[in-house]
Amino acid sequence: xxxxxxxxxxxxxxxxxxxxxxxxxxxxxxxxxxxxxxxxxxxxxxxxxxxxxxxxxxxxxxxxxxxxxxxxxxxxxxxxxxxxxxxxxxxxxxxxxxxxxxxxxxxxxxxxxxxxxxxxxxxxxxxxxxxxxxxxxxxxxxxxxxxxxxxxxxxxxxxxxxxxxxxxxxxxxxxxxxxxxxxxxxxxxxxxxxxxxxxxxxxxxxxxxxxxxxxxxxxxxxxxxxxxxxxxxxxxxxxxxxxxxxxxxxxxxxxxxxxxxxxxxxxxxxxxxxxxxxxxxxxxxxxxxxxxxxxxxxxxxxxxxxxxxxxxxxxxxxxxxxxxxxxxxxxxxxxxxxxxxxxxxxxxxxxxxxxx
Numbered sequence: 355x356x357x358x359x360x361x362x363x364x365x366x367x368x369x370x371x372x373x374x375x376x377x378x379x380x381x382x383x384x385x386x387x388x389x390x391x392x393x394x395x396x397x398x399x400x401x402x403x404x405x406x407x408x409x410x411x412x413x414x415x416x417x418x419x420x421x422x423x424x425x426x427x428x429x430x431x432x433x434x435x436x437x438x439x440x441x442x443x444x445x446x447x448x449x450x451x452x453x454x455x456x457x458x459x460x461x462x463x464x465x466x467x468x469x470x471x472x473x474x475x476x477x478x479x480x481x482x483x484x485x486x487x488x489x490x491x492x493x494x495x496x497x498x499x500x501x502x503x504x505x506x507x508x509x510x511x512x513x514x515x516x517x518x519x520x521x522x523x524x525x526x527x528x529x530x531x532x533x534x535x536x537x538x539x540x541x542x543x544x545x546x547x548x549x550x551x552x553x554x555x556x557x558x559x560x561x562x563x564x565x566x567x568x569x570x571x572x573x574x575x576x577x578x579x580x581x582x583x584x585x586x587x588x589x590x591x592x593x594x595x596x597x598x599x600x601x602x603x604x605x606x607x608x609x610x611x612x613x614x615x616x617x618x619x620x621x622x623x624x625x626x627x628x629x630x631x632x633x634x635x636x637x638x639x640x641x642x643x644x645x646x647x648x649x650x651x652x653x654x655x656x657x658x659x660x661x662x663x664x665x666x667x668x669x670x671x672x673x674x675x676x677x678x679x680x681x682x683x684x685x686x687x688x689x690x691x692x693x694x695x696x697x698x699x700x701x702x703x704x705x706x707x708x709x710x
Contacts, residue, residue: 362474363456366481367449370490381703389441390702393492395421397440400429404574410587417587419571419580424526424563425494444492451496452489456480458503459666463673465510466636472677475684479672482692485663487699495664498527503666505534505560506638514541518556526563529581530661533645535561537638585653595621595651602655611701617655621647624662627671634674643667659698 371384378387389397398406399418408417425447433443459480460473480486488495501524508517518538524531535557542557572578602618624647632640646665651658662668676684 360457362477363453366456366477367453367490370481370486371449374487374490377699377703385441385445387703388445388491390491392421393441393444396426396429396444396492396494399423399426400433400440400444404570413584413587416575416580416584419575420584420588422494422526422528422531422581423567423570424523425497428497429492441492445490448492448496449490451500452480455489455496455500455503455666458500458507459669462503462507462510463670465507467674467677470674470677472673475676475688476669476673478688479676479691480669482688482695483663483669483672484691484695485660485698486695487702488660488664493660494528495660498524498531499664499666499669501527502531502534502642505537506666509537509541509638514538514545514553514556515559518559521560522562524563525561526567529564529649530642530646530665532561532564533642533649535564537641588654588656590653590656592653595648598651598653598655612656614655617658620659620662621651621655624658624665624668627668631667631671639667639670643671 374387375384378384381387395418398408399421404418404423405415406418408415410417425444428447429440429444432438432447433440436443438446456477460471460476463471463473463476480489489499490496501520504520505517505524508514508520511517521531521534521538524534538560539557542553545553567581568578571580577583599618599621602614602621605614605618607613608615624643628640628644628647631643643665646661646667647658650656650661676687679687
């Protein structure tokens with residue numbers, strides 16, 4: 355078993371950017387192409403902060419609170435240091451985190467899959483996965499994937515305190531990060547007799563990112579759960595994942611933009627992968643992936659394709675299916691995935707918003 359070399363990771367990240375830059379040339383260039391939809395919110399928060407007017411009358415600054423703070427804070431910090439504008443800096447951060455995720459993911463697979471790990475195939479899989487364009491765009495996908503993987507790697511390597519710090523940062527990156535906290539709590543209970551009270555420290559650290567965000571909202575707007583309540587502005591209403599998933603499949607509107615059936619199918623695919631991981635007794639991974647589907651699906655199906663395809667655990671499951679295959683079969687499937695990935699990429703270039 356060989357590690358995925360740094361040159362492969364660097365080459366994969368740069369090649370993706372070159373392809374995107376080439377395709378973006380007729381559409382205003384790479385920066386303009388990459389910054390669509392939620393990117394604008396991260397840019398505003400990075401440059402003006404949560405208290406600034408969101409330019410969405412009559413809601414004032416409230417819509418900003420739907421977006422978690424770590425990524426825009428990083429953009430602001432490094433844009434101030436480097437002098438780059440927010441969006442180019444966001445692209446740089448996203449792609450550096452993508453490279454970090456590829457490296458950490460390969461290390462995690464070597465740690466947990468041993469001789470069954472295929473780090474080379476994992477790197478290529480991440481590079482060509484449909485909807486993987488969000489790993490390179492100014493979104494939180496690559497930052498979250500990196501932090502969640504580092505959290506799992508910390509646990510698998512018996513370094514729970516380091517993993518808990520990554521988990522805390524993940525919980526300040528997007529709502530799904532809080533799903534790591536129960537994993538660390540269960541680990542603390544399992545090691546309490548062996549390690550004593552120090553086993554509880556990682557469990558206390560893991561949710562601190564979300565706790566800090568909740569306190570900031572409470573102080574700023576008097577609503578500690580503003581990030582949940584403002585979702586109503588995007589017509590997201592809490593009803594239950596089973597209702598939205600059923601309605602999506604019942605719609606059977608595959609040719610529509612947006613396609614509710616596509617959204618629901620991606621959610622069901624994520625749940626199927628979680629169930630498969632559970633059958634293999636990879637309980638923490640199954641929990642994280644199932645939660646990443648069920649939490650957002652409880653209030654709507656929007657963005658489920660990228661939530662599933664860009665989730666690190668879904669990619670680990672896809673790696674497990676790909677790793678034992680013959681080289682030619684694996685290569686064919688990776689090429690097929692790359693071709694399939696052109697569909698959401700072309701939709702992105704057309705700014706239809708139908709799958710994002």
